[in-house]
Amino acid sequence: MNGRNATMDKCAICNNDLPISKEDTLVINDVPENTFNFTTKTGSLQVVSCKVCGSVQLVNVPLSHDYDVVYRSIEVSVSYREDKKRQIKRFVKSYKLHDKCMIEVGCGNGQFLDIIRETGVSKIVGIESGKDHCSECSQKGFDVIHGNIIDVLKTKKMVGPFEAFVTFHYLEHLPNPAEFVTCLYKTVKPGGVGLIEVPNYDYIEKNNIWLEFTKDHRVYYRKRTLCYLLAKCGFSIEQIEENNGGICLTAVVRKPDSSDADFASMKNQIKKDIDKFKQLIERLNGSFAVYGAGHYSQLLINMIDRQYGIKPLHIFDSNRQKVGNKICDVVVEDREETEKMRDCNNIIVICGLYNDEVCRMLSSLNKNVIKWG
Numbered sequence: 001m002n003g004r005n006a007t008m009d010k011c012a013i014c015n016n017d018l019p020i021s022k023e024d025t026l027v028i029n030d031v032p033e034n035t036f037n038f039t040t041k042t043g044s045l046q047v048v049s050c051k052v053c054g055s056v057q058l059v060n061v062p063l064s065h066d067y068d069v070v071y072r073s074i075e076v077s078v079s080y081r082e083d084k085k086r087q088i089k090r091f092v093k094s095y096k097l098h099d100k101c102m103i104e105v106g107c108g109n110g111q112f113l114d115i116i117r118e119t120g121v122s123k124i125v126g127i128e129s130g131k132d133h134c135s136e137c138s139q140k141g142f143d144v145i146h147g148n149i150i151d152v153l154k155t156k157k158m159v160g161p162f163e164a165f166v167t168f169h170y171l172e173h174l175p176n177p178a179e180f181v182t183c184l185y186k187t188v189k190p191g192g193v194g195l196i197e198v199p200n201y202d203y204i205e206k207n208n209i210w211l212e213f214t215k216d217h218r219v220y221y222r223k224r225t226l227c228y229l230l231a232k233c234g235f236s237i238e239q240i241e242e243n244n245g246g247i248c249l250t251a252v253v254r255k256p257d258s259s260d261a262d263f264a265s266m267k268n269q270i271k272k273d274i275d276k277f278k279q280l281i282e283r284l285n286g287s288f289a290v291y292g293a294g295h296y297s298q299l300l301i302n303m304i305d306r307q308y309g310i311k312p313l314h315i316f317d318s319n320r321q322k323v324g325n326k327i328c329d330v331v332v333e334d335r336e337e338t339e340k341m342r343d344c345n346n347i348i349v350i351c352g353l354y355n356d357e358v359c360r361m362l363s364s365l366n367k368n369v370i371k372w373g
């Protein structure tokens, strides 16, 4: 073994084995021990890229004791702050969040809370692990919950669930991203939205920005990595884009409405369609042929036969391979047979995607052609 050690590390995002060979590991020495507070102490970083989800993460690097405290310096750049304000404004406007209850997870000393308030959002709450930061936020008049963020989100010591959340440059600091994103998922109401921003590894890699590596960015995300993580935790992705010249990756997500999952609407539609089909047959006095022997028509014919004992007089199809087979004991006939049909005047077309084309083809027949679906 010429790699790091004999223990196989698992990817923090997808749980697959991380590469262990020397060739697959980037080692960076002389890295300051602390990213945000000045120190002369240094250490080494070992960086690997997961071959499955594409995440780039640190291995064998101890977690900083204050890893979950958010330090920001956005106010030193007027143009960066203006960019962020425009971005938040767009998010608030697109999802009509002005009078909705929003939470910023990892709010630091309130620099983004200030911007959010400036965009006109009336109800905004922050969570922050740094005590001094919380005091600063309170002094500015913000409602901020203090504590380890995962603990706060899990214990629900909050007013939520919220209609929206935002989290800026925080996810990359966390050693267990899936746990964090799952907590975010539980924090918003079904149908609620969120904005997540991280450094963009696609850009860092393309431009070889090796100075970006720090002990406190535990995981870097490519676009596909972030999509993977968000989908794994239940979110649907509304939008994902590069910002600030490419260095930031911003995803807007939605928590799907729970009613999507129980097929209520689909179950209702099955019942409605079967009733509608039966009524149609009654209007035709039970005399009908079906054009189409594909899976749409097979399913419908099977169901109507089993539930009501109703069968078509004929079934036609353009596909010669289907001719001669039987659906509910009715033999599938070739399309040319439609012209010879004398015992029935009604043809119901059940051909899915090809419905319009088939209806046009049958229009010269002098029959009552009915398109289904």
Ligand SMILES: [Zn+2]
Binding pocket: 011, 012, 013, 014, 015, 016, 050, 051, 052, 053, 054, 055
């Ligand atoms: Zn992975």
